[in-house]
Amino acid sequence: MKVLVTGATGFIGRRLTLELATAGYDVKALCRSTDHPYLIKHRNIEPVLGNILYKQSLARAMDGCAQVYHTAAMAKMWCRNPDEYHETNVTGTRNVLETAGKTGVERMVYTSTCGVWGPTIKHPMTEHDPRITGFPIAYERTKYLAELEVQNFVKQGMQVVTVNPSRVYGEGPVTDSNTVGKMVSGYLKGKWRIIPGNGRQIANYAFLNDVVAGHIAAMNKGITGERYILGGHDISFNDFFTTLQDVSGKQLGMIKVPLNIIELYSRMEWLKTRLTGLSPVFLPEFAERLKYDQKYCSNKAETHLNYNITPFAEGLRKTVEYIRGSKNKDYGIKEKKPGESFNILHHNSENNQINLICHH
Amino acid sequence: MSPLTAIITGASEGLGKSFAIELAGRNINLMLVALPSSSLPELASFIRKNFSVKVNYLETDLTRTESYLEIFDYLQEQDITAHLLINNAGLGNWSWFEEKSAAFYKMQIELNVVTPVLLTRLFLAQADSAVTSYILNVGSLGGLFLVPKKQVYGATKSFIRYFTKCLQLELYGSNVKISLLSPGGINTKPELLVMNNTLKGISKATILEPEQVARIAIDGLLQGKKEIIPGIINRLLVLLNSLLPASVKDMIIKRRLNTILES
Numbered sequence: 001m002k003v004l005v006t007g008a009t010g011f012i013g014r015r016l017t018l019e020l021a022t023a024g025y026d027v028k029a030l031c032r033s034t035d036h037p038y039l040i041k042h043r044n045i046e047p048v049l050g051n052i053l054y055k056q057s058l059a060r061a062m063d064g065c066a067q068v069y070h071t072a073a074m075a076k077m078w079c080r081n082p083d084e085y086h087e088t089n090v091t092g093t094r095n096v097l098e099t100a101g102k103t104g105v106e107r108m109v110y111t112s113t114c115g116v117w118g119p120t121i122k123h124p125m126t127e128h129d130p131r132i133t134g135f136p137i138a139y140e141r142t143k144y145l146a147e148l149e150v151q152n153f154v155k156q157g158m159q160v161v162t163v164n165p166s167r168v169y170g171e172g173p174v175t176d177s178n179t180v181g182k183m184v185s186g187y188l189k190g191k192w193r194i195i196p197g198n199g200r201q202i203a204n205y206a207f208l209n210d211v212v213a214g215h216i217a218a219m220n221k222g223i224t225g226e227r228y229i230l231g232g233h234d235i236s237f238n239d240f241f242t243t244l245q246d247v248s249g250k251q252l253g254m255i256k257v258p259l260n261i262i263e264l265y266s267r268m269e270w271l272k273t274r275l276t277g278l279s280p281v282f283l284p285e286f287a288e289r290l291k292y293d294q295k296y297c298s299n300k301a302e303t304h305l306n307y308n309i310t311p312f313a314e315g316l317r318k319t320v321e322y323i324r325g326s327k328n329k330d331y332g333i334k335e336k337k338p339g340e341s342f343n344i345l346h347h348n349s350e351n352n353q354i355n356l357i358c359h360h
Numbered sequence: 361m362s363p364l365t366a367i368i369t370g371a372s373e374g375l376g377k378s379f380a381i382e383l384a385g386r387n388i389n390l391m392l393v394a395l396p397s398s399s400l401p402e403l404a405s406f407i408r409k410n411f412s413v414k415v416n417y418l419e420t421d422l423t424r425t426e427s428y429l430e431i432f433d434y435l436q437e438q439d440i441t442a443h444l445l446i447n448n449a450g451l452g453n454w455s456w457f458e459e460k461s462a463a464f465y466k467m468q469i470e471l472n473v474v475t476p477v478l479l480t481r482l483f484l485a486q487a488d489s490a491v492t493s494y495i496l497n498v499g500s501l502g503g504l505f506l507v508p509k510k511q512v513y514g515a516t517k518s519f520i521r522y523f524t525k526c527l528q529l530e531l532y533g534s535n536v537k538i539s540l541l542s543p544g545g546i547n548t549k550p551e552l553l554v555m556n557n558t559l560k561g562i563s564k565a566t567i568l569e570p571e572q573v574a575r576i577a578i579d580g581l582l583q584g585k586k587e588i589i590p591g592i593i594n595r596l597l598v599l600l601n602s603l604l605p606a607s608v609k610d611m612i613i614k615r616r617l618n619t620i621l622e623s
Contacts, residue, residue: 086554121410129406130399132381134547134569141553148550 004065004105006030006052006096007072008045009038011172011181012111012165015212016069021045023216030061030072038173052092058099066104067219070096071111075139075177078273078280082138089142090149097153097160107159109219110150114166114204114229115140119292124204124234126297127164127227133292136285147227154225161222163215166231166296170208170315171322180205184316185323187244193252197259199238202293206232207315210308217305228305231296233312247317263287363413365389367431367442369422369479370449372398374548375498378574379446384411386578391442392417393431393449416440422449423470428478432486444494444581445483447476450516454509465512472516477523487536495538496581497524501566501594504542504601508617528586537584541577544594546570565593 003020007013008029020027021044031039034047050057052072062068074088093110100108117125118140119133135141150160169180176182186192214230222228235243245251266287269280301307366383370376372394380390384407394400396419404415418434420427435442451468453460476497487493502510503517524540531538544566547556556567573590580588589595601609 082557086557123409128402130377130403132377133571134378135553136547136569138557141557145550145553 001067002026002028002065003067003069004028004030004048004062005069005071006061007070007111008040008047009036010071010073010075011175011178012168012208012211012215013069013071014038014040015170015172015208016071016215017045018042019212019216020069028061028065030058052095053087055095055099058095059103062099062103062105064104066106068096068100068105068108069111069215069219070108071215072096073111073139073143075113077139077176077179077286078283079138080277080279085138085142086145089139090145093146094149097149097158101153101156101158107219107224108161109215109222110146110160110162111215112147112150112162112164112227113140113143114164114231114294114296116144116147116164117296118294119289120295121293124295124297125229127229127300136288151225159224161218161224162227163211163218163222163301164227164229164296165211165214166204166206166229166294168206168208168211169319170211171318172208173326174323181319181323183240184244184319187241187252188248188250188320188323190250190252193255195237195241195254195256196262196290197237197256199241199256200236201290202234202236202295204231204234204294204296205240205312205315206230206298207310207312207318209315210310214301214305214307217301217307221305223304228301228307229296229298230301230307231298232309232315234293234295235312243313243316244320247313248320259287259290262290363387363389364443365391365414365435365440366444366446367391367393367435367479367483368446368448369393369475371417372400372403375543375546375570375573376446376448377403378570379448379578380407382571382574382578383444383446384413384415387411387413388444389414389440390416391431391435391440393420393422395419395421422475423467425478428475428482431479432482435486441486441488442483442493443488443491445479445496447479447495447497447520449475450498452510452513456509457511468512469516472513473519476520480527484536489535491535493536494581495527495536496577497538497540499524499540499542501542501544501589501597504598506613508613525586537581539577539581539585540587541573541580542587542589542594542598543568543573543577544591544597546573562593566591566597 003025005013005017005027008017009031017027017029018040021042027045028048029039029045030048030050032051034049039047048061050061074085079085117131135144147162150162154160167180174181174185183192211230218228241254266282266284269282270284272278273280298307366388368376368379371380371392380392384390390413392400392404400417400419404417407415418431420430450472480495497520499520500517502514503521507514521540524538527538545556547553547567547569568591576590577588589598
């Protein structure tokens with residue numbers, strides 16, 4: 001069977017193309033550059049040049065495909081042009097849905113995020129729980145609006161299943177959207193030494209392989225129009241770094257930075273970006289989020305999709321091994337110059353290709 | 361002291377939902393009111409699970425006259441006295457007068473004007489005069505400024521402004537505190553999320569998140585503030601409004617109208 005994966009060079013998308021190709025599907029991998037370094041080479045993977053913002057290219061890509069996995073998204077913390085979040089995540093998703101409706105696509109899985117719920121109070125969020133705050137983070141806001149687009153098409157009879165991964169980590173390139181990868185890689189280099197606040201803030205970490213398997217299960221077993229949280233374990237910053245220390249064998253003295261200092265710093269970064277246009281390291285809307293837990297419950301996916309959660313220590317060990325191992329391999333990640341952040345990599349690339357790539 | 365109970369209208373979404381969460385966080389029991397099939401049961405169960413408060417809810421259409429009595433009959437059956445009333449339900453729009461139907465304006469006026477007045481009346485009738493009762497009327501900065509394409513909405517909010525200010529006079533010295541909330545733009549409904557994020561500069565700075573507005577509003581209400589204007593930029597605009605001569609304001613609004621007409 002022929003399937004299309006959008007965002008095939010993204011953190012989830014690229015692993016998904018590999019998993020599908022290994023399972024024997026004919027995978028069309030939508031990407032904006034067919035020689036992109038993150039694109040996986042496999043005899044069952046056919047790179048297709050295209051862009052979710054251009055419907056014509058989507059129609060060509062979907063030709064003959066029975067299924068579409070729409071993982072492409074703008075998932076970075078910051079974009080020079082803030083409209084790109086809406087264009088890529090909302091208009092792009094609408095384009096994919098519209099084109100799928102016109103071609104022979106039978107079924108689609110849409111990759112959303114637990115960010116549509118965002119902060120939690122006491123108990124982990126389930127699919128039925130409401131969002132408790134507004135949407136100051138552009139990524140979360142536009143992913144929520146994209147879910148509404150999906151719901152509209154489902155009402156018109158289209159078969160779409162939505163999956164909501166939490167903070168995904170695992171064996172994949174360290175990019176701007178791979179926040180856990182950045183943290184782990186920074187720690188291994190001895191550069192990340194910060195624990196925000198008292199370190200007791202909890203987030204949910206989903207292992208990439210689990211999330212990818214969850215996507216395929218959602219396509220095969222998911223109920224049309226439903227959402228499935230694809231999460232992992234709820235882990236505090238303190239536990240995160242204790243586990244990282246255990247699995248990596250590297251011991252760093254970590255510094256706990258009070259939240260009000262982080263908030264002040266984020267405001268200075270915001271001002272810096274406003275005045276100079278330089279990419280910020282951290283923004284106030286993310287500092288605000290550090291006051292909340294982000295706990296999510298994957299029970300529904302476990303029950304209905306046989307979703308499996310890899311123990312955090314095991315997943316983190318594989319991630320550490322991957323990042324250590326990929327240092328010498330060419331994954332298109334250039335060695336950082338001192339004082340340069342990974343963000344800059346995305347904005348300085350000559351042909352602007354990397355800047356345009358949709359990561360999760 | 362026995363726990364207080366708050367009635368919140370339009371509680372399922374937007375600012376109403378934020379009021380529910382804010383009050384639950386302050387250990388105030390809730391009586392949530394919203395339209396049927398607006399996910400109100402899910403919100404109620406979420407709040408029960410995550411906070412230690414009692415949550416009752418009623419799914420009803422507040423443009424029906426019978427619905428006002430339904431709320432208080434329900435409370436009486438449950439032997440609950442309400443101590444706070446949050447008149448939040450309302451219907452907004454952004455359209456030229458002739459773009460909307462007569463039925464729409466009837467519904468808008470009923471929900472924005474008739475409902476809060478009658479709920480206030482019924483709330484006061486059941487209030488326990490031995491303890492302080494609180495009423496929060498959600499107005500709008502639009503009730504203070506002339507805003508094109510908000511002709512009826514703005515007029516309903518001007519009504520709420522007059523009604524609230526006048527009640528404050530009448531109820532002076534009683535055990536009832538009544539506050540007017542005059543927010544600027546709030547990031548609530550999907551279409552507002554899109555529109556508000558295309559704004560730039562000062563206009564963008566007037567927009568707040570619903571949880572910020574709810575926190576500031578409940579703080580103000582419990583302190584007995586007469587008018588609550590969340591956001592420093594919004595307060596500056598109100599100050600400016602009181603200082604500028606009418607002719608200058610007229611000019612600003614006309615220029616604004618022209619830019620709207622051009623777009």
